[in-house]
Amino acid sequence: MTDNLKEKFWDRLQDTRAGMLSTDSAPAVPMSHHADKNSGTIWFITAKDTDLAKSAAASTRSQFLLSSADESLYARVDGALEAVTDRKMLDEIWSVFAGAWFEDGKDDPDIQLLRFTPREAEVWATDGSVSFLYEVAKANLTDSKPDAGDHGKLLF
Structure with missing residues (x-):
């Protein structure tokens, strides 16, 4: 199940727009991401003066x-x-969304690229809200527990 759950994690991460990123010294903030399944990393674009960028200047523990x-x-x-x-990665992950934050586009001197390397994760992969509602209704009719999908811990 772990390999299957890890595959679901990377695939569904591609379709997820944003999450909350924090470090030991920077509070959680909403961040759009780019998942690079091949390298096992998650990339972010931020400004150099943010708490996240300052904290990441000396590789730091973080949570997404x-x-x-x-x-x-x-x-x-x-x-x-x-x-x-x-620069190659910045060119690859640049988007109109990132461009809205930086006056000089990809050449803005305030841009800071952040690389997040996952170590472990707890993941819940479901079939979505409609399926879950069906499972809850079925459980109430049959006195069984709803099937909430796959859940587990992953090591990267």
Whole structure:
């Protein structure tokens, strides 16, 4: 099940727009992400003067909390966050959403790229809210427990 749950995690992470990212010294804030399944990393674009960027300047423990809009993924991901300079990756993950925050686009000197390397996660992968409502109704009619999907801990 762990390999299947890990696959679901990466696939559904691609379809999830944002989560809450924090470090030991920076409070959780909403952040859009780019999941790189091949390298096992999650990327963020922020400004150099944010608490997250300052905290990540010296690789730090961090946590990324996720809840997908379709309710098919919930996760708490613990890992390391570091500030990096990687123009190729910035070009790859740049979007109109990121562009709205930076006056000079990808060339804005205030841009800070953050690389999050997951170490472990607790993941809930469901079939979504409609399926869950069906499971709750079925459980109430049959006195059984609802099937809430896959749940487990992952190591990366």
